[in-house]
Structure formats: structure tokens, C-alpha cells
Amino acid sequence: MRLPPLRPSEITPESVYRRRRELLRGLAGLAPALLVGCGNATEGGGAPAPAAAAPPRELAVATRGRFATGEAQTRFEDATHYNNYYEFGTDKADPARNSGRFRPEPWTVEIAGHAEVTGRFALEDLLEPHPLEERIYRMRCVEAWSMVIPWVGVPLGDVLRRFKPTSAAKYVAFTTVERPAEMPGLSYPVLDWPYREGLRIDEAMHPLTLLAVGLYGRALPNQNGAPLRLVVPWKYGFKGIKSIVRIEFTERQPATSWNLSAPNEYGFYSNVNPDVDHPRWSQATERRIAGDGFSLIGNRIATLPFNGYADQVASLYAGMDLRKNF
Amino acid sequence: MPAAPPRRARRDRVALSKPLVFALCLLPLAWLLWDMLHGRLGPDPVAQLEHRSGDWTLRLLLATLAITPLRLLTKRHWLTRYRRMLGLFAFFYASVHLSIYLVVDLGGYWSQILAEIARKPYVTAGFAAWLLMVPLAATSTKGMMRRLGPNWLRLHRLVYAVGLCGVLHFMWLVKSGNTIAVRDPLIYLAILVVLLALRLPGWLRRRPPPRQPAAGARTAPPPSGRA
Numbered sequence: 301m302r303l304p305p306l307r308p309s310e311i312t313p314e315s316v317y318r319r320r321r322e323l324l325r326g327l328a329g330l331a332p333a334l335l336v337g338c339g340n341a342t343e344g345g346g347a348p349a350p351a352a353a354a355p356p357r358e359l360a361v362a363t364r365g366r367f368a369t370g371e372a373q374t375r376f377e378d379a380t381h382y383n384n385y386y387e388f389g390t391d392k393a394d395p396a397r398n399s400g401r402f403r404p405e406p407w408t409v410e411i412a413g414h415a416e417v418t419g420r421f422a423l424e425d426l427l428e429p430h431p432l433e434e435r436i437y438r439m440r441c442v443e444a445w446s447m448v449i450p451w452v453g454v455p456l457g458d459v460l461r462r463f464k465p466t467s468a469a470k471y472v473a474f475t476t477v478e479r480p481a482e483m484p485g486l487s488y489p490v491l492d493w494p495y496r497e498g499l500r501i502d503e504a505m506h507p508l509t510l511l512a513v514g515l516y517g518r519a520l521p522n523q524n525g526a527p528l529r530l531v532v533p534w535k536y537g538f539k540g541i542k543s544i545v546r547i548e549f550t551e552r553q554p555a556t557s558w559n560l561s562a563p564n565e566y567g568f569y570s571n572v573n574p575d576v577d578h579p580r581w582s583q584a585t586e587r588r589i590a591g592d593g594f595s596l597i598g599n600r601i602a603t604l605p606f607n608g609y610a611d612q613v614a615s616l617y618a619g620m621d622l623r624k625n626f
Numbered sequence: 627m628p629a630a631p632p633r634r635a636r637r638d639r640v641a642l643s644k645p646l647v648f649a650l651c652l653l654p655l656a657w658l659l660w661d662m663l664h665g666r667l668g669p670d671p672v673a674q675l676e677h678r679s680g681d682w683t684l685r686l687l688l689a690t691l692a693i694t695p696l697r698l699l700t701k702r703h704w705l706t707r708y709r710r711m712l713g714l715f716a717f718f719y720a721s722v723h724l725s726i727y728l729v730v731d732l733g734g735y736w737s738q739i740l741a742e743i744a745r746k747p748y749v750t751a752g753f754a755a756w757l758l759m760v761p762l763a764a765t766s767t768k769g770m771m772r773r774l775g776p777n778w779l780r781l782h783r784l785v786y787a788v789g790l791c792g793v794l795h796f797m798w799l800v801k802s803g804n805t806i807a808v809r810d811p812l813i814y815l816a817i818l819v820v821l822l823a824l825r826l827p828g829w830l831r832r833r834p835p836p837r838q839p840a841a842g843a844r845t846a847p848p849p850s851g852r853a
Contacts, residue, residue, distance in 0.1 A: 378669035390806040393668070445670055488806055580798055581746055585735050589669050596662075596671060596730050 359452050359514045362431035367508060367533075369436050369608070372591040374447035376516045382589065383523045384441065385542055386490050387476065387483040394485070395523035402482045404526035404543070413473075413549035416464035423527060427513065429462070430454035434517070435510050437533035439540075440572045440607045445587045451531050452514030457505035465501065465549045472504040473497075473554035474530060475546035491557045497530065497541035498554035498568065500616075508533055508612055511544075534606040534613045536570045567626040571617070572607035576626045640704045647708055651715040654682040655722065672731050679723035681810075684792050686716035688817050691789060695824040710766050713785070717763045720756045720792075752795035758788045789818045 385395040388402075407423040432452050440446045460472065476495035480486045486493055503509060510531040513520060520526040525542025532539050538558050548554070558566035565579055574584045586603045606613050617625070658678050661667055667674040690712040697705045732739055742749040762782055765771070771778050796811040 375669075382669035392670075445673070490806055577745075580748055582738060582742055584738060584741075587670065587672060587731070594665050594671065596675070597733050599672060600731065600733060600735055 357519065358517050359432055359519060361434045361452055361517060363433040366433060367435055367437070367612075368450075369438055369448060371438070371448050373436065374449055374590045375592065378589055379447055379449050379515060380521050380524060384443075384537065385485075385523055385525065387478075387485045387493075387495065387543075388523065389485045390488075390490060396521075398484050399522035402479070402522040402526070402543075404520075404522060407527050407545075409528065409544060410546045411463050411548075412546065414466045414468040414551060415549045416466065418463065426459060426528075427454060430458055432513070433510075435508075435531070435533075437510075437531060438607050439531075439533065439537055440586060440603065442536035442538055442566065442570070442578065442583075444578075444581060444583060444585070444603075445589055446601075446603075446607075447588075448590050450516055451510055451512040452517060453510040453512035453531065455507055456509045456511045456530065457507065459511055460504060460547075460549075463549075468551045469501055469549035471501060471550045471553055472499050473546075473548045473550050474499075474541045474544050475548075476541055477543045477545040492560055495541060495557045496554065497539055497556050498550075499532065499539075500553075501549075502616055503532070503613075506613060506616065508609060534571055534609040536566075536572060538566070539570050569617075569622075569625050571613075571622065571626075572603060573605060573622060573626065574603040575605070576623055640707050644708070644711065647711060651686065651711070654678070655719070672726070675726045676723065676731060679719055679726055680796065683716055683719040683723055684789075684796065684814050686712055686719055687785075687789055687792060688814065688821065690716055691785060691818070691821045695821055698824075698828070714763060714766060717759045720759055724753075724756050748795050748798035751791045751798065755788050755791035755795060758784050758791065762788070786818075786822055789821075793818055 381396045382392045383395040384392065385399070388395040388398040408420050409423060409426055410420045411418050432454065434450055434452050436448065436450045438446060439449050474497045477483075478486060478494040499509070510533075512525075512529050512531045513527060515521075515524060520529065525540075528544045529542040530540045530544065553568060556566075556568055558570075559568055572583075577583050583603055585600050587599045588601050589599070604610070658675065662671065662675070690709055693705050693709040693712065697703055728736070728739060739749075743753050744750070762785060765774060765778065765781060774781065793811055793815045796814065797808060800807045800811065
């Protein structure tokens with residue numbers, strides 16, 4: 301299905317528009333390369349192994365530097381081999397190991413709920429009018445470790461606005477794809493599949509909230525949530541739902557996976573907050589996984605309110621009791 | 627004509643094998659150091675150091691606890707002679723584990739440790755397990771065994787509390803709802819429960835009701851110093 305009222309050619313100079321098309325073709329053409337990179341020899345049956353694993357193709361990034369942190373970045377190798385993506389297994393090495401079968405291409409996203417435009421859209425159409433931006437964000441996991449990752453994506457709010465959410469749209473609910481044949485972790489009832497997450501509409505529209513398609517200038521590897529994931533840098537990492545297939549504008553606060561699993565441990569908001577501990581461990585500090593050298597000492601740093609983005613987002617929660625709404 | 631080996635020879639075999647068992651017990655640490663020096667601990671090396679030293683603490687602790695049931699089931703009494711070494715290695719790995727947490731992981735944020743011991747059940751349990759091991763390690767010598775007499779046995783039954791605290795420590799730090807990750811601590815717990823269940827009948831037999839006069843040799847307490 302197309303998006304009739306939102307033809308990008310109407311609002312964008314054609315040369316720019318064509319360049320974006322090429323860029324998106326590049327993004328799409330990347331899927332086979334990724335599969336080569338992630339597959340392992342034992343799994344391919346008798347198929348001849350392709351030559352060297354090609355590095356994921358680079359994306360054409362239009363803007364860099366908005367909201368960028370200057371802190372030392374996490375190595376690409378670490379950010380792509382230390383992942384929580386339970387659909388591929390619960391060990392942090394599992395997603396890189398077990399996501400080789402996953403096919404992020406072609407991809408469609410269903411837009412539903414309280415909006416004037418709804419339906420199923422090809423990923424290319426969803427992203428077409430938006431120039432890709434690089435955002436270097438801190439990523440704080442609820443398990444008290446953190447990374448610094450240069451994401452590539454588009455502001456979620458810019459995409460959502462094209463669907464003209466109505467006044468009834470108070471929240472946005474996201475759903476991850478559910479493909480048992482490609483995602484071995486789905487065989488285990490670790491969470492109530494499919495994975496679901498949600499944001500309040502003002503959080504979703506906030507300029508920091510990113511719909512990411514890549515990292516380190518390259519398309520998202522499967523283990524990082526290819527082809528489309530959420531990045532909300534002031535919230536714990538599990539809010540950044542991966543491999544999104546459904547976005548729904550809702551009137552009520554949507555159910556979210558970790559909150560369903562342990563409501564007293566994982567709140568709907570899950571804003572990074574050093575003053576509100578997880579019931580079982582402290583959130584006051586974190587172990588930073590970043591930098592080039594191997595170091596055992598000195599990786600622990602203090603966790604900042606809203607993961608250091610308080611200036612940008614604290615006003616969203618003015619007057620709210622953040623201990624109650626954790 | 628093959629005859630049963632004389633008692634003396636068997637004892638020597640145990641004595642000879644002790645350095646080998648000692649070396650085997652050091653292997654996990656050597657392996658960990660090797661991986662560390664070769665940068666093979668992955669993106670979060672500190673977490674790896676913590677997890678692997680913790681795993682080996684629990685494994686050695688359960689191995690220690692398995693000695694007596696194994697001896698009773700197989701009648702291979704020489705097994706007991708490895709027990710102290712295994713127990714002391716469990717304490718050694720627990721101390722390595724605690725040191726990594728305190729010095730390497732929390733380095734610079736030591737005020738956090740007091741708050742965590744007091745408020746976070748998994749840290750409390752882990753710290754309690756280590757603390758309970760201290761008197762056991764301190765009284766592990768033959769001299770202390772002799773001096774404490776029957777109290778030595780009573781004291782060293784604390785090792786089951788150590789095991790329980792250790793397993794709880796592991797279980798409580800797993801993200802709840804993670805039914806896969808909780809499998810490992812549950813396996814340790816199951817082994818611990820089985821080992822405890824194997825010992826209980828013996829303990830109950832040896833403890834006659836206090837009012838009843840100890841009549842007959844069957845209910846007589848075991849000689850002091852026996853495990």
C-alpha cells in the first residue's frame with residue numbers, strides 16, 4: 301500500500317529525492333551481505349560458502365553531530381557481539397551467533413490505531429522522505445552496563461507525523477516481528493512473545509527519539525534489530541524495541557513485555573535514574589563498555605539522571621513522581 | 627596372583643594424587659587468566675571474570691559436599707581425603723570472586739558496597755556465603771579438628787548454609803522472567819538439595835531424642851572427629 305497524501309516528490313526537490321532512492325536501494329541491497337556476515341558454515345547445508353564476509357555496506361548519512369556525545373565510543377565489534385535480543389537466545393553472544401537465518405528484507409511495517417493514515421507500508425516508503433542522521437548516544441542497559449553507539453536513523457516523530465495521529469493518540473505501541481523459523485529464542489517462553497514496547501506520544505515525538513536503521517555508518521546487523529529499531533537514549537536499553545513490524549497509536553498505555561514479566565522491576569517509563577534502584581541491584585553506577593584498549597579497572601562511572609539527557613527530556617516528566625513512575 | 631592392594635599402597639596413591647588434584651583445581655583460574663591476557667573475555671571482561679570465578683566457586687563447593695555421600699554410597703573411604711582441599715579451593719575461588727567484585731568492578735565506588743550488602747538481597751546472600759566460609763577455612767586444620775571435637779562437625783554443617791546462600795546469590799541476580807538464565811542456578815540448587823537429602827537420614831539417626839537414655843551401642847554417638 302502507498303501513502304497517497306504524502307508523496308515525497310511533492311515536498312522534496314527531485315535530485316535529493318533520487319539520491320535518497322539510491323541510498324535506500326543501497327540499504328536494501330545490504331541484506332544478503334549481512335546474511336553472509338552472520339551465517340555460520342554448519343548451518344548452510346551443502347551450499348557453497350560465499351567468499352569473505354563482506355562488511356555491511358555503508359549508508360549515506362546526511363547529517364552528523366546532532367545531540368552527539370564526545371565520549372569514547374564502543375567498538376563496532378563489541379556493540380554487535382554483546383546484545384540482549386532474546387528472540388535469538390538469552391546469552392549476550394547468542395544474537396550474533398543465531399541471527400544468521402533472519403531475513404530483514406523485504407520488510408513491511410503496519411501502522412494502526414488512532415491516525416488518519418493507517419495500513420501496511422514497505423520500509424522504503426516509510427523512510428523515503430527522511431534524510432538519515434547520525435546520532436552518537438549513550439546506551440544504558442538496565443543490567444547496569446552501558447555503551448556509546450553512533451546510530452543512523454530518522455527522528456521517530458518526523459515519521460509518525462506523516463500518519464497524522466488524532467487527538468486520541470496518547471501513546472504509541474510497538475511490536476517486534478515473530479518468526480520462530482528464523483528466531484530460535486522464540487521456542488522458549490522467556491517473555492510473552494511477541495516483544496512489545498511503548499512510549500507516551502510526547503516521548504515518541506521528542507527529537508531525541510530515533511528510529512534507527514544503522515550503526516557506525518552501516519546498516520543494522522540482524523543482532524542489533526535489523527532492519528528497523530527504536531533508540532530512546534534516556535531510557536533503559538530494553539525500551540529500544542528491535543525489528544519493528546507494527547506501530548499503533550493508542551489511547552491507553554500499552555502493555556510492554558518486561559513490565560508484563562516483572563511489573564515491580566520494570567516500569568512502563570523505565571527512564572534511566574540513578575536514584576531509583578532496580579529492586580535487586582543498584583542503578584547508581586554503570587560499567588562502561590567503550591574505548592579501544594582492554595581495561596579491567598576504571599570502567600565504572602556514575603549513572604546520570606535520564607542518562608545525561610535531563611536538559612532535553614526532564615520537562616516531559618515535570619510534576620511526576622519518578623519513584624512511582626519508574 | 628593379583629591380591630587386594632595393601633592398605634599402605636592405597637594411602638600412598640591418594641597422597642600421590644593430591645598434587646594432581648591441586649593442579650586440577652587451579653586450572654579454571656589458569657584458564658581465566660589465560661583468556662584475560664589474550665583478550666578473550668569479550669566486550670565486558672569484568673562481568674566474565676565475575677561470572678566464571680563465581681561458577682567455579684559453586685562447582686567446587688558442590689564437589690566438596692558430594693564427597694561424603696559418595697564415600698557412603700561407594701564405601702571408598704579414601705575419598706574423604708580430598709575433601710578439605712576441595713573445600714579450601716571453593717573458599718579460594720569465592721575470595722577471588724569477591725576481590726574481583728570489590729577491587730576490579732566496584733573500584734572507586736566502595737561506598738556502594740555497603741549500601742548493596744545492606745539492601746540488595748543477592749549481594750547480602752553472596753557476602754554471607756563468603757563470610758560463613760571464613761570460620762570453616764580457619765578450622766580446617768587437623769589441629770583445629772582435634773581441638774573442637776564434636777563441635778567441629780556441628781560447625782562444618784554450616785557448609786550447607788554456604789551452599790544455599792551461594793545458590794540464592796546466583797538466582798537473585800538473574801533478570802526475573804529469564805527462564806533460560808535461571809536454569810543454571812536451579813541446577814546448582816537441585817544438586818545441593820539432593821546432597822543435603824542424602825545426609826539428612828544419617829544426621830537424624832545419630833541424634834537420639836535427648837530424654838531417652840542412650841541404650842545399646844547402635845545409638846551411641848560417633849567417635850569425635852569423624853565426618
